[in-house]
Amino acid sequence: MDGDGDVDPGRDDLPLRANTSHILVRHYVLDLDIHFQTKIITGTVVLFLEPCPVAGDGNGAGEGAPTPPQPSQTDDSWEDESHREFTLVLDCCDLTVSKVEELDVTSVSDMQGLLREVKGEGSGVEPQPDSQSAVLIQRLISLPSTQWKKQHHLYFQCSHAPASEGGGPLIFHTDRWSLQVRKRGVRTLQEFPRALRVCYETKPEGGSVRWTKDQDNRSCVYTAGSPINNRALFPCQEPPVAMSTWQAQVRAPKECVVLLSGENQAQPTYLHHTGLSSWDYYVTMPMPASTFTLAVGRWRQATAQLSTAQLTLPVQGTRAGASHTHAGSLDLNPFTNMDHPVISSPQSTLVYSGLKDEKHSESDCSGLGDDNFTCCHADYPCPFTDPSAWSQEVVPHRMFAPPSLLQKAQVQILPLLSGCLAAAHATLGVHPFPRLDVLIVPAGFSSLGMASPHIIFLSQSVLCGERDGVGGERDLSLCGSRLCHELSHSWFGLAIGARDWTEEWISEGFATYLEDIIWARAQQLSSEETEEQSKLKALLRWRRLSDELQNSEEQLQILRPNMESTGQVSESGSSLVKHALNPEKTFMQVHYLKGYFLLRFLASKVGQECFLHFFRLFVKKYHGQLILSQDFLQMLLETFPDMERQGLNLEAIYADWLDRPGIPKWLCEGSAIWTQTRLVEEVKAEVAKWIGLSPSVGKGRKRKKAGLKVNFKEVMPEQLVLLLELLLEEAELSVTSLRTIKRTYDLQKQDAEVRHRWCELVVKHKYAQAYGDVEHFLIHDQAMGVYLYGELMVQEDSRQQALARRCLSLVQNEMDQSARRVVEEMVL
Numbered sequence: 001m002d003g004d005g006d007v008d009p010g011r012d013d014l015p016l017r018a019n020t021s022h023i024l025v026r027h028y029v030l031d032l033d034i035h036f037q038t039k040i041i042t043g044t045v046v047l048f049l050e051p052c053p054v055a056g057d058g059n060g061a062g063e064g065a066p067t068p069p070q071p072s073q074t075d076d077s078w079e080d081e082s083h084r085e086f087t088l089v090l091d092c093c094d095l096t097v098s099k100v101e102e103l104d105v106t107s108v109s110d111m112q113g114l115l116r117e118v119k120g121e122g123s124g125v126e127p128q129p130d131s132q133s134a135v136l137i138q139r140l141i142s143l144p145s146t147q148w149k150k151q152h153h154l155y156f157q158c159s160h161a162p163a164s165e166g167g168g169p170l171i172f173h174t175d176r177w178s179l180q181v182r183k184r185g186v187r188t189l190q191e192f193p194r195a196l197r198v199c200y201e202t203k204p205e206g207g208s209v210r211w212t213k214d215q216d217n218r219s220c221v222y223t224a225g226s227p228i229n230n231r232a233l234f235p236c237q238e239p240p241v242a243m244s245t246w247q248a249q250v251r252a253p254k255e256c257v258v259l260l261s262g263e264n265q266a267q268p269t270y271l272h273h274t275g276l277s278s279w280d281y282y283v284t285m286p287m288p289a290s291t292f293t294l295a296v297g298r299w300r301q302a303t304a305q306l307s308t309a310q311l312t313l314p315v316q317g318t319r320a321g322a323s324h325t326h327a328g329s330l331d332l333n334p335f336t337n338m339d340h341p342v343i344s345s346p347q348s349t350l351v352y353s354g355l356k357d358e359k360h361s362e363s364d365c366s367g368l369g370d371d372n373f374t375c376c377h378a379d380y381p382c383p384f385t386d387p388s389a390w391s392q393e394v395v396p397h398r399m400f401a402p403p404s405l406l407q408k409a410q411v412q413i414l415p416l417l418s419g420c421l422a423a424a425h426a427t428l429g430v431h432p433f434p435r436l437d438v439l440i441v442p443a444g445f446s447s448l449g450m451a452s453p454h455i456i457f458l459s460q461s462v463l464c465g466e467r468d469g470v471g472g473e474r475d476l477s478l479c480g481s482r483l484c485h486e487l488s489h490s491w492f493g494l495a496i497g498a499r500d501w502t503e504e505w506i507s508e509g510f511a512t513y514l515e516d517i518i519w520a521r522a523q524q525l526s527s528e529e530t531e532e533q534s535k536l537k538a539l540l541r542w543r544r545l546s547d548e549l550q551n552s553e554e555q556l557q558i559l560r561p562n563m564e565s566t567g568q569v570s571e572s573g574s575s576l577v578k579h580a581l582n583p584e585k586t587f588m589q590v591h592y593l594k595g596y597f598l599l600r601f602l603a604s605k606v607g608q609e610c611f612l613h614f615f616r617l618f619v620k621k622y623h624g625q626l627i628l629s630q631d632f633l634q635m636l637l638e639t640f641p642d643m644e645r646q647g648l649n650l651e652a653i654y655a656d657w658l659d660r661p662g663i664p665k666w667l668c669e670g671s672a673i674w675t676q677t678r679l680v681e682e683v684k685a686e687v688a689k690w691i692g693l694s695p696s697v698g699k700g701r702k703r704k705k706a707g708l709k710v711n712f713k714e715v716m717p718e719q720l721v722l723l724l725e726l727l728l729e730e731a732e733l734s735v736t737s738l739r740t741i742k743r744t745y746d747l748q749k750q751d752a753e754v755r756h757r758w759c760e761l762v763v764k765h766k767y768a769q770a771y772g773d774v775e776h777f778l779i780h781d782q783a784m785g786v787y788l789y790g791e792l793m794v795q796e797d798s799r800q801q802a803l804a805r806r807c808l809s810l811v812q813n814e815m816d817q818s819a820r821r822v823v824e825e826m827v828l
């Protein structure tokens with residue numbers, strides 16, 4: 001956002017340096033200690049490596065391939081040698097690496113067994129590595145998924161193996177974006193070590209890890225969902241093609257909970273000699289290293305005493321995972337809520353009944369494909385091939401929050417979780433991840449939510465105020481729809497990832513489209529109610545999108561900025577992610593919104609039921625893999641050949657939706673219909689009543705008194721958002737109107753989306769009596785407050801500017817880095 005905000009590739013594009021076309025990390029073993037006092041994580045990461053089968057054939061490199069970035073610091077002696085010795089390049093920044101060593105895995109006695117038993121198991125074709133150590137690692141990596149337990153045990157044992165004797169430690173070099181490793185005298189990939197240990201520590205200012213305070217002012221740390229992903233947490237291969245498994249052992253003060261993207265529900269082991277607790281997690285499904293997530297803090301687990309009847313009533317043939325899980329963890333986990341009474345939820349609003357019944361409509365699309373399939377991904381223990389996973393509507397889950405928010409989390413989110421998980425299962429099929437933790441992250445988190453394997457971060461802004469009673473059920477809509485959004489990412493974003501990170505719409509557009517469907521299903525809305533709400537949401541998103549497209553740079557509005565070069569990398573595997581470091585892009589929603597409308601458009605061509613049936617087929621085929629836009633679109637066009645007969649082909653979709661800035665044609669023409677629905681008509685009628693009260697229509701006491709008698713209709717939160725947006729278009733609103741609006745809708749107790757619009761109204765009309773509401777929003781809803789600072793500054797009102805500065809000074813230190821940079825530029 002400097003000057004006119006021109007995009008500067010040198011500053012805005014994120015380099016991915018790892019040479020993944022030569023060699024791949026197949027497994028990480030992390031061993032970490034969390035030090036809150038120094039804000040440092042110390043530890044080791046052990047990498048198990050496998051050379052690529054046809055290393056260096058430049059797979060995918062084409063004319064349009066991005067140039068690999070040059071190291072920012074040039075060390076002549078290091079560069080000279082690069083011509084002679086093989087170099088492993090890892091993505092890494094802001095880490096202090098002290099040592100890199102080759103491991104002597106031949107000294108691990110359990111490994112010797114691999115020499116005997118694996119003989120002949122499918123490895124006949126591959127060239128055998130020279131050293132015994134390399135043979136052992138290759139066999140370890142190649143163990144079939146049925147032996148994953150043994151494999152993980154051996155990985156763990158190897159990670160503690162001594163360094164190889166002879167040759168000493170490996171030589172390494174770091175620059176701004178990478179860690180480069182060589183072994184003296186080793187010129188070829190085949191001779192390069194297969195198991196390395198990197199000893200390192202993080203830096204307090206590193207962008208991957210946020211050291212901050214929770215809502216109860218106690219220290220915590222979590223991976224921030226930064227644009228640089230995890231490279232300031234551990235050296236890794238960042239390109240998504242480098243999919244790997246991992247296991248991690250994390251030690252932290254015993255009062256802390258350690259949450260991590262692992263498929264096991266870890267329990268701590270108390271270490272008497274240090275007074276610390278140790279937590280072990282692992283995954284068996286290979287995932288990009290960027291999806292690894294860690295959170296350590298003094299959070300508490302929310303527990304629910306929901307009766308079995310409440311949770312599992314009409315479900316047939318399921319493992320009712322939720323209630324059983326909670327009953328179990330109640331006794332076992334030392335971090336359960338001990339000093340709060342266990343709350344039984346008064347509003348278990350969601351039951352599963354009927355979720356199955358909706359499947360009847362699948363028969364409409366029965367010609368689309370059969371249910372027999374085989375997995376197309378690398379070998380791992382896949383839930384899609386496990387019949388018991390297919391019938392599991394709700395996976396085991398835990399909910400964590402700081403003590404001061406525990407009760408809200410317990411009452412609002414925990415009861416929603418089972419219903420939303422079941423609705424997601426009914427919509428998309430088998431859960432790709434066998435369990436889930438949900439955490440309310442600190443106030444400085446810059447987004448409403450973030451999904452990672454086995455763990456979802458939610459902002460406190462999704463929790464609603466004290467408002468309950470009338471319409472209480474509906475007040476959960478922000479919370480519920482956001483939860484459904486993050487759950488959708490288990491399928492789109494995680495189980496199926498974008499091969500090229502610039503195609504963010506593949507995860508965000510899908511999750512935005514699916515959140516409405518899953519949330520409506522979780523609430524068991526009738527099809528009429530679902531349709532009405534869907535149109536209202538489409539209208540709100542359309543208004544948001546058109547506003548954003550008018551006020552942002554064209555380059556940032558394109559969903560497939562690399563166009564036909566999308567997915568291409570350099571000969572070594574390195575690439576640049578366009579605009580990834582542009583702070584302005586972080587706060588844009590174009591990938592969410594335009595992606596959502598593209599899916600809505602496609603659904604309108606084939607009908608929603610068939611479209612969702614197609615999603616399930618697509619998930620069966622592509623889970624565990626990375627995709628480009630074309631993989632989805634091509635399969636869709638093949639499945640519904642009528643679309644091409646109507647003139648809709650891949651090129652047309654690219655041209656109108658993905659490769660160009662601005663508003664696609666269908667959207668320009670089609671958006672009018674969203675204003676013609678009952679829910680929107682109701683809002684317009686309410687808005688007319690309020691405008692009738694405004695000073696330009698009539699002044700004086702009489703009018704005021706008349707106004708107070710107007711009978712305003714109760715509206716749902718999304719309607720209220722629209723109502724306030726429409727009022728925001730009015731040039732004038734009297735103080736009396738504003739006061740009455742606030743009171744009529746009990747605005748201070750509404751959800752954060754509603755309160756955001758209210759704050760905009762307050763700022764626009766300089767309604768000083770409600771400045772406290774703006775201040776509260778900027779402090780407690782940091783995930784949404786960034787643009788409000790801009791609005792406070794742009795009016796050139798000294799009182800408003802002082803308010804912006806005061807709020808910034810209060811939260812500056814806990815703010816997310818990108819948000820802080822953007823806001824500081826506006827305010828200071």
Ligand SMILES: [Zn+2]
Nearest residue numbers: 375382384624
């Ligand atoms: Zn599978």
